[in-house]
Amino acid sequence: MDSSVSISDLLSKTFAVASKLDLEEMAAWAQNELNGYKRNEECPDYRRLHGSVIGQNAYSREWCPVIEVGGSDESEGESILEQIRRRPVLQGAASIQALLANREL
Numbered sequence: 001m002d003s004s005v006s007i008s009d010l011l012s013k014t015f016a017v018a019s020k021l022d023l024e025e026m027a028a029w030a031q032n033e034l035n036g037y038k039r040n041e042e043c044p045d046y047r048r049l050h051g052s053v054i055g056q057n058a059y060s061r062e063w064c065p066v067i068e069v070g071g072s073d074e075s076e077g078e079s080i081l082e083q084i085r086r087r088p089v090l091q092g093a094a095s096i097q098a099l100l101a102n103r104e105l
Contacts, residue, residue: 008034008094036092043088053084 015030017023037043053066068081089096 006094007097008092011093033093036095037088037090040088040090043090047089049087049089051085051087053081 011030011034015027015034018026018030032038032042037047054063055066056062057064066081068079091099
């Protein structure tokens with residue numbers, strides 16, 4: 001593979017080929033990857049980040065895990081803490097590439 005070719009270029013070519021071959025599902029996937037996903041529900045699993053919620057203790061200045069204590073109504077779906085822990089990455093490929101190129105190492 002040639003690392004000088006951007007993911008956006010590959011996705012554009014994938015979209016063009018899929019469109020010419022009438023592969024609607026593949027074309028839709030490539031377009032979503034290029035332009036970003038509109039809604040959380042259609043975002044594939046590989047675009048979901050999983051993390052931990054932490055907060056800084058005001059007295060000791062140490063980082064501590066945030067825990068949920070009562071008050072959550074699980075009958076209405078996942079808790080707010082769970083929604084924060086799992087976030088979709090809805091941005092298009094070019095936006096993600098730009099973020100990675102500009103990050104401080």
